[in-house]
Structure formats: C-alpha cells, structure tokens
Amino acid sequence: MQNRQWILASHPRGAADEATWTLIEAQRPTPGPGQILIRTQWLSVDPYMRGRISPSANYAKGVQIGEVMQGGGVGEVVASNHPAWKIGDIAESMDVGWQEWAVLTPDLPGASRVNKVDPGIAPPQASLSWLGMTGLTAYIGLLEIGRPRPGDTVVVSAASGAVGQLVGQIAKLAGARVVGIAGSDEKLAWCRTIGFDATINYKTADDPTSAIAAACPNGVNVFFDNTGGPIHDAVLKNLAVAARVVICGRIALADTFDQEDIGLRASSRLIVTRAMIQGLVVFDWWHRRDEALARLAAWHKSGAIQTKEDVLEGFERVPQAFLRMMAGQNFGKQLVRL
Amino acid sequence: MQNRQWILASHPRGAADEATWTLIEAQRPTPGPGQILIRTQWLSVDPYMRGRISPSANYAKGVQIGEVMQGGGVGEVVASNHPAWKIGDIAESMDVGWQEWAVLTPDLPGASRVNKVDPGIAPPQASLSWLGMTGLTAYIGLLEIGRPRPGDTVVVSAASGAVGQLVGQIAKLAGARVVGIAGSDEKLAWCRTIGFDATINYKTADDPTSAIAAACPNGVNVFFDNTGGPIHDAVLKNLAVAARVVICGRIALADTFDQEDIGLRASSRLIVTRAMIQGLVVFDWWHRRDEALARLAAWHKSGAIQTKEDVLEGFERVPQAFLRMMAGQNFGKQLVRL
Known part of the structure; x- marks a missing residue:
C-alpha cells in the first residue's frame, strides 16, 4: 500500500531544478472522520508554486523541506467518510499535492475546499485549467481589475499560456481589441486562431517597445501582465491615459x-497617463469561483472559448512538467496525467 | 505701460537654474471682448511646472522657448470687458503666467477658468494653495485614490509641503493614523504640531525601510507619494495587504x-500585497473643485486644518522661488508676492 510522493528537497536560490524535489515512497494514508481518500489522476503545475518553494515570506505559507509539494489535482474517490462523497466520484482540490494518493477534507473553507467534478461539462482535467483556478484568475483579473471597455486595446503577456489564452478570449467577448505577446511564432499563430487581433514575438522583435506601439496605435488600455521584467517595461511605455494594469505573474523573472x-x-508613466496598477492573487476571489466557472463553462460549450493543454504522462515527470512551464517550453496549460 | 515677464530661455536638461528663464519687458496687454486685465499680486510655483518646461511630451502642452512661463496667480481686476467682473474684483487663474499684468478670459472651461476670490473666506493667496489647486490635489488624491479607512496607516512623503501638509490633516479627519516623511527635523516638528502621529527624517534615518517599518507596525495602508525614488521604494517594502498608493509627484527625481x-x-510587492498604485493629475478632477474647496474652507474655519506658507517678495524672485521649492528648501506652500 505504497504512496509515491514528491517532497521538497531544498529551497531553490534562482531557478528550481530536478534536484529541488525527491521522489519517496510513503504509506498510503487513511481518511479520518469527514475525510475522503482519492487516487490522483491529474496534477497541475502553476507558476504560483515558485513562490511556495521560496524560503522568503510570500502571500501564503510555503512548503518546508521534507514536506509533500503543494499543488492542485484531480482524482477518483476510493474511500469516503463524508456523507456527500461516494466511491467513484471525481474530486478536484488545491490540496492534493504531488502524490499518488491523497486524503482530503471536503468541508475546509475557501481555496482548500474540495470540488465535485461533473464530467458531463468537460473532461476532469479542465477543473485544473480553464474550469478551475486558472479560469478564475483570467476572469477576475481581466474583468474586475482590468475592466476592459468595448473598443479598448488589451495586451496580454504569456499570451498562449494557461491564463493568457483565456484572458485574450474573454477580452474579445468584452468587445476589446486584443494583442498577445509570447516567445514563439507557433504559439502566436494559435493565439490568432482563437481570436487575438495582433501578436508580438518578444524574442524576435528588434525593439519590443516599438513593436507594441505599432500593434497598439491608440495605446494600451488594459495590460494583463503574466511576465514582468522587460516586457512589462515595454508595455508600460505604451499605456494610454487611464489605463489599467493587472499584475498577475512575473514568470520572466522566475530565475x-x-x-x-x-x-x-x-511612477513617471503613471502620472503622465493616470494609469492604475494592481496586483492579483486569485485566492482572494474564491467567493466568485462558482459565478466565474459557470460563465466559462457556458462560453466553452458555445465555442466562444477554446483552450489548449500540454500533457506529460507519468507521476515521475511532475517536476519536469513544472520546470518546462517555468521555462516557457509548454504550449497551453501544463498538466500531468498519472 | 510696461509688463515685466519671465520667458522660457531654454529647456533644462536635468535641474533647472536661474538661466532657464529671462526677464523681459513687454507692452502691457489690452483685454479684448469678454476678457479682463489683472495686475498680478501673487504667483504660485508648483512642482508640475518642471514638466511644463521639459522638451519631452507630458500630460499637458509645454512652454515653448520665448513664451511666458505658465503658472497660477492672483490679481486685482483693473479693466473688464466681461459683465460678471468689475474693477477691484480679485481673480485667481491657472493662466496668469509669470508676468505683472495678465489678460484673462473668464469663460474658458476647466482648469483655465477664472475664479473670483472672496477675501472674506481666506487671504487671497490661499486660492493658490489650500483653497485652490493644491487643496484639490490633496483632497482628491487622498480621498478618491487613497481611500483611507478609519484605523488605516497613511504615509505621506514631502509631508510638510503644500500638498503633504493637507493630506496628513485630511487623513486624520478620515480617522487614519498618519506618518510623515520629510528632510528636516524642523519640518517634521511642525507636522507633529498639526496632527501627524509619527515622522521620519529621510536624511538622517540610517535605513528608511526599517524606519518606516518601525513607524508602521501594521504596514502601510495608504501611501501618498510626492517624491518617488528611494523613499517610494522604502515605503513599498512596507505595504500592507490591499494597500493603495497615490503617485502624485516625484520631486526627488526632478534633476x-x-x-x-x-x-x-x-511588481513583486504588488502581487504579494495585492496593492494598487495609481497616478494622479489634478486637472482631471476640476469638476470636483467646488465641492473640495467648500469642504476645505469649512475645515480651515473650524481649525481642523492649518497651513504654512513660504513667501518670497518681488516679481524678480519667481525663478528663485521655483528653484528653492524644487530643492526642498521651502517650508510650506511656496508663494511669491509681487
């Protein structure tokens, strides 16, 4: 009755690598009162995890050395001590962690809650992607902080990524013109396929600031920033008056x-443009999750949003999946199928 | 019938100096239909003027070489072709410029309008200070962007300056705890006299970040930033969750x-704290001027707000007044009496 787990081996300074985690075999756990046991089927890797393995303080408690790596996952219920859950149900939770079997407590509040997955709406792994935290991030960040108006120009960095692809499509639904920034022509071609009006390859553009100016002749009204760093600077030089900037991530600075x-x-650009910059942590917005996911499910059903997944097979490849995502080598939402 | 004027001699690179302007004698102007002629009594110097003499684009049209320097002033009406204005009225306008006599057009909209000064409320020069643009900046910036709540900690940089002194006192009225940052113990002693709860001398503090942390044990909920630069960075390292930062000026970077x-x-601090930073240009808020000034006048009358002026005498000293304000040598609102 073994349970393979990836535990944190060291707090990385700079980039994480394969040695950051160690694969161990532990005893398969037993659910207590009010708990369920799941067999993990899918695991999600997400940029926020870089913060959770930092030794420095962040917005949430980090993983300590020797602890199972935190992370969202989907699994089938194999034992239940909770009246609302039966064997065979599909559960999604942020609290699964990088392990093959997990005990979950469905009645925990907020982001720790366990959500029942309805395979009739979408494949189960969608609950780790556009029909889960990732979708909520895009929906709230764009609509509540970015607040696009019809006719606005919305710029999205990491445009083909899990969040970026959704932001672009939701911005189109809001009547905006959408410009995507990413690091490969293949990714950008796909962005155009799903509705982006213009795209910029930051790796081949001679001068990103000029490229953004050319793609946004009336300036940038909303910037949804997943990368930080030089791309952030280049977009800020093109802000329109009264622009809104959503700081969602800074994956370009992960190392x-x-x-x-x-x-x-x-500061100077903010005064000249009277723009607003605000940071986003999706866990603040969990009370809006049901509303957002219902909207996203309807849009997906109608074909108004499409999504791309990048799947690695095998539990032993979870760290590899995380590292390729942090390096921008994934194309769409990075998942691992066990 | 001469009219002495300060005209722009050169666009400064770096710090402005006495050679930036030239004193000339022009013909005293004659008001046209719908216009009035005033004899200037008071001139205001304000940090925004540094932007107006820059050769680069800014949020408002700049002063060209050879043109009269822009600026707000107060004067007595000596000729009127406008039915609402009579000789002896006191007029305040952003459009006076650095000159001894000025033709004004009272019916221009927005910030160009000419306001009748009621000496029964306050001395006429107050309309260049707490009862004018300066007061509106503090009122709107703090209450509409900073949005202090009772119990919040509000930090103000350039705390004894024309805007800062008002921000601190309005924040007290809003129920906040107020911490002021400035560059002399004398200025900070006065801040404490008018109600600031704690003060920091950034010139003598060994480590501004630690000094702010000590003065703000629960973090900074609102930061009203008049300086930019290293003080900005030090406050940002102390933001509380969901903080609001008003970018009003960056006088520390004027050179x-x-x-x-x-x-x-x-970016990183914004994500961790989910804070919001927004730039302020008071000219966007001219529609709120009457409301704000009525409130400020009532507070002043009741003694809830006090203000300090720093007056230089003589038209020939206007550039000197501007330069000493930019260098932080003034103590309170910098004015020139003609």
Whole structure:
C-alpha cells in the first residue's frame, strides 16, 4: 500500500531544478472522520508554486523541506467518510499535492475546499485549467481589475499560456481589441486562431517597445501582465491615459525570484497617463469561483472559448512538467496525467 | 505701460537654474471682448511646472522657448470687458503666467477658468494653495485614490509641503493614523504640531525601510507619494495587504526629469500585497473643485486644518522661488508676492 510522493528537497536560490524535489515512497494514508481518500489522476503545475518553494515570506505559507509539494489535482474517490462523497466520484482540490494518493477534507473553507467534478461539462482535467483556478484568475483579473471597455486595446503577456489564452478570449467577448505577446511564432499563430487581433514575438522583435506601439496605435488600455521584467517595461511605455494594469505573474523573472526586481520604475508613466496598477492573487476571489466557472463553462460549450493543454504522462515527470512551464517550453496549460 | 515677464530661455536638461528663464519687458496687454486685465499680486510655483518646461511630451502642452512661463496667480481686476467682473474684483487663474499684468478670459472651461476670490473666506493667496489647486490635489488624491479607512496607516512623503501638509490633516479627519516623511527635523516638528502621529527624517534615518517599518507596525495602508525614488521604494517594502498608493509627484527625481527612472520595480510587492498604485493629475478632477474647496474652507474655519506658507517678495524672485521649492528648501506652500 505504497504512496509515491514528491517532497521538497531544498529551497531553490534562482531557478528550481530536478534536484529541488525527491521522489519517496510513503504509506498510503487513511481518511479520518469527514475525510475522503482519492487516487490522483491529474496534477497541475502553476507558476504560483515558485513562490511556495521560496524560503522568503510570500502571500501564503510555503512548503518546508521534507514536506509533500503543494499543488492542485484531480482524482477518483476510493474511500469516503463524508456523507456527500461516494466511491467513484471525481474530486478536484488545491490540496492534493504531488502524490499518488491523497486524503482530503471536503468541508475546509475557501481555496482548500474540495470540488465535485461533473464530467458531463468537460473532461476532469479542465477543473485544473480553464474550469478551475486558472479560469478564475483570467476572469477576475481581466474583468474586475482590468475592466476592459468595448473598443479598448488589451495586451496580454504569456499570451498562449494557461491564463493568457483565456484572458485574450474573454477580452474579445468584452468587445476589446486584443494583442498577445509570447516567445514563439507557433504559439502566436494559435493565439490568432482563437481570436487575438495582433501578436508580438518578444524574442524576435528588434525593439519590443516599438513593436507594441505599432500593434497598439491608440495605446494600451488594459495590460494583463503574466511576465514582468522587460516586457512589462515595454508595455508600460505604451499605456494610454487611464489605463489599467493587472499584475498577475512575473514568470520572466522566475530565475531571480528571491532577488530585488530592478528596472524601470513606473511612477513617471503613471502620472503622465493616470494609469492604475494592481496586483492579483486569485485566492482572494474564491467567493466568485462558482459565478466565474459557470460563465466559462457556458462560453466553452458555445465555442466562444477554446483552450489548449500540454500533457506529460507519468507521476515521475511532475517536476519536469513544472520546470518546462517555468521555462516557457509548454504550449497551453501544463498538466500531468498519472 | 510696461509688463515685466519671465520667458522660457531654454529647456533644462536635468535641474533647472536661474538661466532657464529671462526677464523681459513687454507692452502691457489690452483685454479684448469678454476678457479682463489683472495686475498680478501673487504667483504660485508648483512642482508640475518642471514638466511644463521639459522638451519631452507630458500630460499637458509645454512652454515653448520665448513664451511666458505658465503658472497660477492672483490679481486685482483693473479693466473688464466681461459683465460678471468689475474693477477691484480679485481673480485667481491657472493662466496668469509669470508676468505683472495678465489678460484673462473668464469663460474658458476647466482648469483655465477664472475664479473670483472672496477675501472674506481666506487671504487671497490661499486660492493658490489650500483653497485652490493644491487643496484639490490633496483632497482628491487622498480621498478618491487613497481611500483611507478609519484605523488605516497613511504615509505621506514631502509631508510638510503644500500638498503633504493637507493630506496628513485630511487623513486624520478620515480617522487614519498618519506618518510623515520629510528632510528636516524642523519640518517634521511642525507636522507633529498639526496632527501627524509619527515622522521620519529621510536624511538622517540610517535605513528608511526599517524606519518606516518601525513607524508602521501594521504596514502601510495608504501611501501618498510626492517624491518617488528611494523613499517610494522604502515605503513599498512596507505595504500592507490591499494597500493603495497615490503617485502624485516625484520631486526627488526632478534633476533627472527627462531620464528613465530606474529602481525597484513594484511588481513583486504588488502581487504579494495585492496593492494598487495609481497616478494622479489634478486637472482631471476640476469638476470636483467646488465641492473640495467648500469642504476645505469649512475645515480651515473650524481649525481642523492649518497651513504654512513660504513667501518670497518681488516679481524678480519667481525663478528663485521655483528653484528653492524644487530643492526642498521651502517650508510650506511656496508663494511669491509681487
């Protein structure tokens, strides 16, 4: 009755690597009162996890060395001590962790709650992607902080990524013109297929600031920033008056996670444009999850949003999946199928 | 019938100096239909003027070389072709400019309008200070962007300055705890006299970040930033969750006005704290002027707000007044009496 687990071996300084985690075999756990046991079927890797393995303080408690790596997953219920859950149900939770079997407590509040997956709406792994935290991030970040108006120009960095692809499509539904920034022509071709009006390859553009200016002749009204760093600076130089900037992630700076982020301060541009910049942590918005996911499910059913997954097979490849996502080598939402 | 004027001699690169302007004698102007002629009594110097003499684009049209320097002033009406204005009225306008006599057009909209000064409310020069643009900046910036709640900690940079002194006192009225940052113990003693709960001398503090942390044990909920630069960075390292940052000015960076502002990017702090940063240009809020000034006048009458002026005498000293304000040598609102 073994349970393979990836535990944190060290807090990385700079980039994480395969040695950051160690695969161990533990005893398969037993659910207590009010708990369920699941067999993990899918695991999600997400950029926020870089913060959870940092030794420095962040917005949530980090993983300690020797602990099972935190992470969302989907699994089939194999034992239940909870009246609302029966064997064979499909459960999704942020609290699964990188392990083959997990005990979950369905009645925990907020982001720790366990959600029942309805395979009639979408394949189960969608609950780790556009029909889960990822979708909520895009929906709230764009609509509540970015607040696009019809006719606005919305720029999305990491445009083909799990969040970026949704932001672009929701912005189109809101009547905006959408410009995507990513690091490969293949990714950008797909962005155009799903409705982006213009795209910029930051790796081949001679001057990103000029490229953004050319793609956004009336300036940038909303910037949904998943990358930080030089792309952030280049977009900020193109802000329109009264622009809104959503700081969702800074994956371009992942290798320097624990260092200070030195670059162009925004103050001058903010005064000239009277723009607003706000940081987003999706866990603040869990009370809006049901509303957002119902909307996303309807849009998906109607064909208004499409999504791309990038799946690695095998539990032993979870760290590899995380590292390729952090390096931008994935194309669409990075998942692992066990 | 001469009219002395300060005209722009050159666009400064870096700090402005006495050679930036030239004193000339022009013909005293004659008002046309719907216009009035005033004899200037008071002139205001304000940090926004640094932007108006820059050769680079800004949020408002700049002063060209050879043109009269823009600026707000107060004067007595000496000739009127406008039915609502009579000789002896006191007029305040952003459009006076650095000159001894000015033709004004009272019916222009927005910030160009001419306001009748009621000396029964306050001395006429107050309309260039707490009972004018300066007061509106503090009122709107704090209450509409900063949005202090009772119990919040509000930090103000350039705390004894024309705007800062008002922000601190309005924040107290809103139920906040107020911490002021300035560059002399004398200025900070006065801040405490008018109600600031704690003060920090950034010139003598060994480590501004630690000094702010000590003065703000629960973090900074609202930061009203008049300085930019290293003080900005030090406050941002102390933001509380869901903080609001008002970018009003960046006088600490005035000498590098046309250069890029390189320093600590805020993205990481914004994600961790879910804070919001927004730029303020008071001219966007002119529709709220009457409301704000009525409120400020009532507070002043009741003694709830006090203000300090720093007056230089003589038209020939206007550039000197501007330069000492930019260098932080003034103590309170910098004015020139003609």
